[in-house]
Amino acid sequence: MFFRSFGLLLLAAAAQASILTLKSPRFVVSDSIGTQLRAEPISLEHRTASPVKLGGRDTLKLTFQVVEKEDGKGVQPHQTFLRFYDEVTGEEGIQPIRVASNGKAKFDLNPSKPPLSLPPTPKTASGEVNPLQLTLLIGSPEHEPLSIRLFDLVLPPSQPAPVHPDEIKFHLQEELFHTFRPDQKVPNKFISLVFSGIALAPWVVLLGLWSQVAPAPTNLLSPFILPFILSLGAFETLLFTYWVKLKLFDVLLYGAGLGLVTIFTGRQALASISAQRKD
Amino acid sequence: MFSIRRWCLLALSVASLLCADAKSSTGDSVLVVVDPKNQDQYSTFFELILYTDGGYVLTFRSPKAEGPVVIEDDAPNFAHVILLAPEARNLGKDITPQSIVQLLSRKTNVIVALPTKQSPLHSLAARRDTPSTLIPIKVEDHSSPALTKHIEPVWFSGIPASLGSNPLLVPILRAPSESFASETTVTSGSADAVADSVERGGEGLWAGSSLSLVTGFQATNGARITFVGGAEIFSDELAQKETERHRQSGNAAFSREVAAWTFQENLVLRIDKVEHHLVNATEPNEQYTNNDQVVFSTYISKWNPTKGKWEPYSGLKDLQLEFTMLDPFIRTSLPPVRGAPGKYSTSFRAPDRHGVFKFVVDYKRKGWTSLESSTTVPVVPPRHDGYPRFLSAAWPYYTGAISTSVAFFLFSTIWLAGEVNERKRSKGSKAE
Numbered sequence: 231m232f233f234r235s236f237g238l239l240l241l242a243a244a245a246q247a248s249i250l251t252l253k254s255p256r257f258v259v260s261d262s263i264g265t266q267l268r269a270e271p272i273s274l275e276h277r278t279a280s281p282v283k284l285g286g287r288d289t290l291k292l293t294f295q296v297v298e299k300e301d302g303k304g305v306q307p308h309q310t311f312l313r314f315y316d317e318v319t320g321e322e323g324i325q326p327i328r329v330a331s332n333g334k335a336k337f338d339l340n341p342s343k344p345p346l347s348l349p350p351t352p353k354t355a356s357g358e359v360n361p362l363q364l365t366l367l368i369g370s371p372e373h374e375p376l377s378i379r380l381f382d383l384v385l386p387p388s389q390p391a392p393v394h395p396d397e398i399k400f401h402l403q404e405e406l407f408h409t410f411r412p413d414q415k416v417p418n419k420f421i422s423l424v425f426s427g428i429a430l431a432p433w434v435v436l437l438g439l440w441s442q443v444a445p446a447p448t449n450l451l452s453p454f455i456l457p458f459i460l461s462l463g464a465f466e467t468l469l470f471t472y473w474v475k476l477k478l479f480d481v482l483l484y485g486a487g488l489g490l491v492t493i494f495t496g497r498q499a500l501a502s503i504s505a506q507r508k509d
Numbered sequence: 510m511f512s513i514r515r516w517c518l519l520a521l522s523v524a525s526l527l528c529a530d531a532k533s534s535t536g537d538s539v540l541v542v543v544d545p546k547n548q549d550q551y552s553t554f555f556e557l558i559l560y561t562d563g564g565y566v567l568t569f570r571s572p573k574a575e576g577p578v579v580i581e582d583d584a585p586n587f588a589h590v591i592l593l594a595p596e597a598r599n600l601g602k603d604i605t606p607q608s609i610v611q612l613l614s615r616k617t618n619v620i621v622a623l624p625t626k627q628s629p630l631h632s633l634a635a636r637r638d639t640p641s642t643l644i645p646i647k648v649e650d651h652s653s654p655a656l657t658k659h660i661e662p663v664w665f666s667g668i669p670a671s672l673g674s675n676p677l678l679v680p681i682l683r684a685p686s687e688s689f690a691s692e693t694t695v696t697s698g699s700a701d702a703v704a705d706s707v708e709r710g711g712e713g714l715w716a717g718s719s720l721s722l723v724t725g726f727q728a729t730n731g732a733r734i735t736f737v738g739g740a741e742i743f744s745d746e747l748a749q750k751e752t753e754r755h756r757q758s759g760n761a762a763f764s765r766e767v768a769a770w771t772f773q774e775n776l777v778l779r780i781d782k783v784e785h786h787l788v789n790a791t792e793p794n795e796q797y798t799n800n801d802q803v804v805f806s807t808y809i810s811k812w813n814p815t816k817g818k819w820e821p822y823s824g825l826k827d828l829q830l831e832f833t834m835l836d837p838f839i840r841t842s843l844p845p846v847r848g849a850p851g852k853y854s855t856s857f858r859a860p861d862r863h864g865v866f867k868f869v870v871d872y873k874r875k876g877w878t879s880l881e882s883s884t885t886v887p888v889v890p891p892r893h894d895g896y897p898r899f900l901s902a903a904w905p906y907y908t909g910a911i912s913t914s915v916a917f918f919l920f921s922t923i924w925l926a927g928e929v930n931e932r933k934r935s936k937g938s939k940a941e
Contacts, residue, residue, distance in 0.1 A: 324689065369632070390673075410861050416901055422901050436916065445923070455925050
């Protein structure tokens with residue numbers, strides 16, 4: 231209850247508070263010699279459409295007078311600030327302006343001697359500099375507050391704001407890829423086939439000669455000779471399997487077993503052949 | 510002592526005593542250092558917000574008292590500490606800036622209300638009917654990661670702080686653009702006072718939204734500390750004061766959010782498990798070979814303060830994995846896996862270089878707990894039989910070797926199986 235009545239009382243008092251306004255606000259951009267590049271009044275209803283460009287040696291001069299709206303009397307407010315705001319990066323700088331007791335104020339901005347409060351204006355990725363939005367903030371205990379959006383200002387490029395070295399870890403970092411060695415180049419398969427064919431060429435000769443000279447395999451299936459032939463075949467198969475998938479100690483194991491078998495079958499076969507020769 | 514309104518509030522809160530709304534993930538014992546004369550001013554904060562909503566167990570201590578001690582034998586006695594006595598000149602032997610740093614390194618969270626003897630914050634280009642040291646501040650919805658809800662305009666009175674560029678800082682409430690800090694009460698002094706102070710001080714005028722009023726700081730071990738520019742922001746008077754359009758101020762909701770962020774309720778993550786294996790396997794390998802396809806997965810949970818437990822969380826959109834040996838060789842994104850809540854997984858090809866690598870997950874975002882994990886794994890070059898075999902370039906050699914074997918087998922078959930007559934005849938003819 232107590233707070234509500236307190237608020238209402240003051241609201242009633244606020245209805246009588248006087249409103250401030252600016253009289254003849256104006257800005258002038260002049261270069262280092264003194265020639266005026268751009269001089270315009272500032273309208274309080276419409277914002278100045280085109281941004282004001284300031285070169286490295288130019289000077290921006292802002293003049294206005296703070297008056298009460300009803301009677302035009304000059305007022306010296308307690309708080310007269312010029313606010314520079316970069317909408318893209320969010321950087322803000324506040325510069326107080328000295329106002330004389332009759333309400334007249336002027337402010338000079340020279341990029342070669344910038345005030346401490348000016349935010350950094352680095353070059354962006356596209357090579358341009360972001361414009362700074364200028365706002366005039368006027369506050370006084372006896373009057374309503376006043377906030378006027380002035381023109382946009384484009385300053386010459388500056389160093390960017392300093393960044394903490396750990397800051398990069400707090401955002402998405404760029405992806406890294408490893409460059410692998412390129413795959414080994416393999417020669418054309420056709421060439422391999424041709425040379426495989428050349429490697430198989432002696433078979434033609436062998437088979438041709440054998441068809442003339444080789445004896446008929448009459449004793450192939452005799453019980454003395456067949457086991458030995460099969461053992462020889464098993465050894466060849468073992469060596470082929472070793473090449474394809476076995477490891478050394480496996481093949482030594484199998485080879486030892488097979489070798490034992492081959493000793494007996496071999497003795498048997500060769501004994502039978504030598505017995506045949508004695509006859 | 511309590512007004513009727515406060516009794517009604519308390520009765521309501523007692524009725525909802527059994528359902529504590531939110532819980533902290535690191536414990537609920539709180540030490541509050543506050544002058545007993547001022548303790549009732551913060552009854553909304555203590556009873557409604559901390560005790561009822563948060564389920565915290567509060568222990569009060571006067572600034573002049575020596576106990577209960579905050580840290581004893583290098584172990585903290587409380588999970589959280591609130592220092593709400595900005596006028597007190599010293600807070601007891603065990604609360605010094607060094608001991609607060611030690612508390613943070615022991616994972617205790619702290620809320621500190623700063624003394625308001627330095628330049629207070631004024632705002633003239635604001636509502637006319639507020640005294641210049643009490644400022645209404647409009648809180649934008651995503652202005653700070655620590656504020657998870659919409660907050661109505663907040664009343665503030667106190668001092669501002671200027672922020673450095675340290676990314677561990679989490680500004681929670683920034684000053685409005687029309688505000689500025691001044692050593693004298695501006696309404697009484699001359700109008701030139703503000704412009705004069707700029708020329709006097711070397712760093713210019715402290716003004717605008719680059720100043721922060723409530724600032725959080727998250728240490729690298731996860732402990733959080735919040736510096737509040739003035740203790741009045743927690744007071745009942747400001748919690749019930751109305752902003753324009755006859756709406757209640759957002760002070761109570763703001764205090765709730767500050768307590769929730771600082772006391773590890775909101776924005777708290779942890780890594781549950783990390784696993785790695787080859788693409789078609791499930792068990793991890795002791796070592797990987799160059800050019801292996803490796804799959805890395807991690808399981809991440811977020812603390813749910815309303816349920817009071819850790820829940821798998823798949824909402825991290827920019828998690829990254831680094832495969833590092835002194836410098837990151839590979840950095841890829843770890844996307845969440847659909848269908849498995851909390852699981853983030855990616856697969857990549859192990860580099861050509863052999864050495865001892867680390868799977869590093871290092872996730873740091875403003876306001877969130879930092880996630881760090883590092884798994885060491887050797888990567889070895891291929892063994893003698895790890896290289897590709899049966900190449901097409903070797904076909905001539907294969908055919909040569911195999912045809913040698915086949916020819917030997919055929920020859921021995923023919924020799925063994927053939928007749929042995931001719932030999933005997935020639936032997937006999939020789940003997941004659």
